[in-house]
Amino acid sequence: MAAQAYEQSYLYRLRHSAAHLLAQAVTELYPGAKLSIGPPVENGFYYDIDFPTPLREEDLPKIEQRMKELAKLDQRIECKPVDREEAKRLILDDTVPGMGAAVAEYKLQLLDAIPAGDQITFYDQQRTDREGKFHRFLDLCRGPHVDSTKEIKNFKLMNLAGAYWRGDVKNKQLTRIYGTAFETKEELESYLIMLEEAKKRDHRLLGRELGLFMFSPRVGTGLPLWLPKGAMLRQVMIDFLQKEQVKRGYDPVVTPQIASIKLYEKSGHIITFKEKLFPFMEDEEKETYILKPMNCPFHIEIYQSQMRSYRDLPIRYAEFGTVHRYEQSGEVTGILRARGFTQDDAHLFVRPDQLEEEFIAVVELTKRVLDKLGLHDFRARVGTKDPASDKYIGHDDNWTAATNAITGACEKMGMEYFVSPGDAAFYGPKLDLIIKDALGRDWQMGTIQVDYNLPERFELEYIGEDSKPHRPIMIHRAPFGSLERMIGLLTEQYAGAFPFWLSPVQIAILPIADRHNDRAAELASELKEMIYDTRNLRVTVDDRRETLGKKIRENQLQKVPYMLILGDRDLENGTVGVRSREEGDLGAMSLEDFIARL
Known part of the structure; x- marks a missing residue:
């Protein structure tokens, strides 16, 4: 969805309201938590919060459960325009959850950043309980939002991250709680299934397993x-x-x-x-x-x-x-x-x-x-x-x-x-x-x-x-x-099994025993002289003293497109045993036939 279209969509409003619901749950469960900002983002929403004690991933289900309870209460969500003085009074009003001088640090800074003459609005979530007691949650916000919390049904809290206040490393690092929300249960479930599949394809994990790249804390973040x-x-x-x-x-x-x-x-x-x-x-x-x-x-x-x-x-x-x-x-x-x-x-x-x-x-x-x-x-x-x-x-x-x-x-x-x-x-x-x-x-x-x-x-x-x-x-x-x-995209697209022309190693030669090593080295030299696409063929020899089965398994895990297996019969007949990453064992064939296949 295009950025502008997304910002005008119902889904955007739904996720924005889910962020406020998250903040409301946090203020009830963690008195003293200081709220900052909570916008919708491409695939969900987040809220940056300064907690009095560190939050853990294990705490998210408790927060999510309270969000579900609050959502079912059918709290009306109303826009409340105010002047600057009224806005400051509301932010400092300690009778409202999440407000008051003790927790107002970030909201006061946000208020000060609103240019003179711009409209200032709060979004007000209200309900009256069975005993007739009035409850409300207020947040300084431009909106837009949905009309009621009962519309927020299909959501999940995802993970925690650190985020510096206003993106400045000189400021305090806050806890960012990420979540996602969708209009239907089916869309949410489909998204969560996609995330599970994405974990298997995560380029960071595959990059390490396949020996493509690494990161070092002594080198620095993102390098x-x-x-x-x-x-x-x-x-x-x-x-x-x-x-x-x-x-x-x-x-x-x-x-x-x-x-x-x-x-x-x-x-x-x-x-x-x-x-x-x-x-x-x-x-x-x-x-x-x-x-x-x-x-x-x-x-x-x-x-x-x-x-x-x-x-x-x-x-x-x-x-x-x-x-x-x-x-x-x-x-x-x-x-x-x-x-x-x-x-x-x-x-x-x-x-x-x-x-x-x-x-x-x-x-x-x-x-x-x-x-x-x-x-x-x-x-x-x-x-x-x-x-x-x-x-x-x-x-x-x-x-x-x-x-x-x-x-x-x-x-x-x-x-x-x-x-x-x-x-x-x-x-x-x-x-x-x-x-x-x-x-x-x-x-x-x-x-x-x-x-x-x-x-x-x-x-x-x-x-x-x-x-x-x-x-x-x-x-x-x-x-x-x-x-x-x-x-990174291609690693996840192909789950590390790159097309033949792109694979870092295209062919692995697997001699069965030490007596086959010399022919494996000769074969590797022959293949390396051949041009495929824009470069010479990229070939390795796996001459470790391991069983053939283990060599095959490990080269399969390394996503090598072809393995050429050399044994006594291959040396006698001038053949190679060909194993394809996708098709498995293709049997013995001459080197010329294998090259023709490529």
Whole structure:
């Protein structure tokens, strides 16, 4: 569901109300707990709470049970507009659960952050018990919500996490309780089953079991270390995309890991991207540097390093550039959301008359990449500017032209798309391809952006056929999105059993006894000389002194596509025993027949 459509849906209101129900249950069960914020999110809701004593995962069923009891009481949920003075009085009213001076710390800060003149609202949950006693739960909130707690029937509390107040590591870490809610019992059960299946496919678990990557607390949160098999997987993907890019006239470039703050002041990232930047560094000359969060300003500098003619365009610069962005520790998710990652980044500098053709060519390249990776189920989303936000740069005319270029190209290609206001980059609209994986989950992967604004900020030019300077247009694109995120997705998509062309180890040779080792080594050398797709075949020899059954089991667990078994009869007949990951024992065959099968 598109972000804007979700925020206007009944499901969004239901989950928002479930977050308030959670907060109400907590205030009853844990007096002294300080509430902060509790929004709906993509697959559910959460609430950040400062507990007087640590909360444990084992405590969640008790909270969930109280939520169910409260939901059945049919508490009316009403919006209560107030002025600032009344809001402060309510927050400090210790006769209301969750309110009062002792627990008001975060709500008072939220109240202070509401701009003067903006409406202030509380949402009020009320009921009268059988004895005629009046009960209420109030929360400072913009809404929206459902009408009654009785509508909140199908929900579950999921897990705990840590979250710094206002996302600032200098602030206190709060306890974040995650939950989910759905309109029907069937939807909730289906989601929980999907989560169980997802656990089996968790890329963090498989990445460790398959020897792809690891994390170390001494290295730091969100900074993966790529092991030999994972590094090979990355290289195979890079080789594939580089080959495709060469066909399409891309030129490789390489740029540094740090840059002067002046570069990102010019681009506008210092203001619009500030919360994602790592702390600034100063050298002995008091020059300030930042760790690279993205590659585009570097590519702009390369373009601007010499005078360009209209005949030079389009110029296509491509780089597998590693960038670093500060993600809160609670947001880091293995390699799907890391602090250090490598983008398959490219920036095209084009004339206006080339824009449509080049944009379509980038879309076709992105579709080619997804098809090769086996990701055939995707939707196209056009992210546009949110007119109510001030996070964007550039003139409205540029935004209109860029948006029209994207939608016009989509229509020319016959590609269906939906528009999502607010999902644009700060410098321009974009086309995102939303992938649906084997579990039915949506992932934003390949992205293509049209940018009139950075060329203007950097005053980029080319000399036109009329001998006058003209402004080029930029296309930003990354078919993988990032190597890390794509490998994480593919690991879960295939449950670690990568397609043959992508597998870090494609063939394992299993000699039955030591006397078969020499032939196994010779066979491995022969196979390694053969080219499959873009690289030599990737072959290992498992010559451990273990039983054949154990070798087969362990290589099967490592998801190796083919095992070649060598015994006395194979040496006599010049054959190999072939075992397929998917089909099991295929029997003995000549090496030529096996290669033909590949």
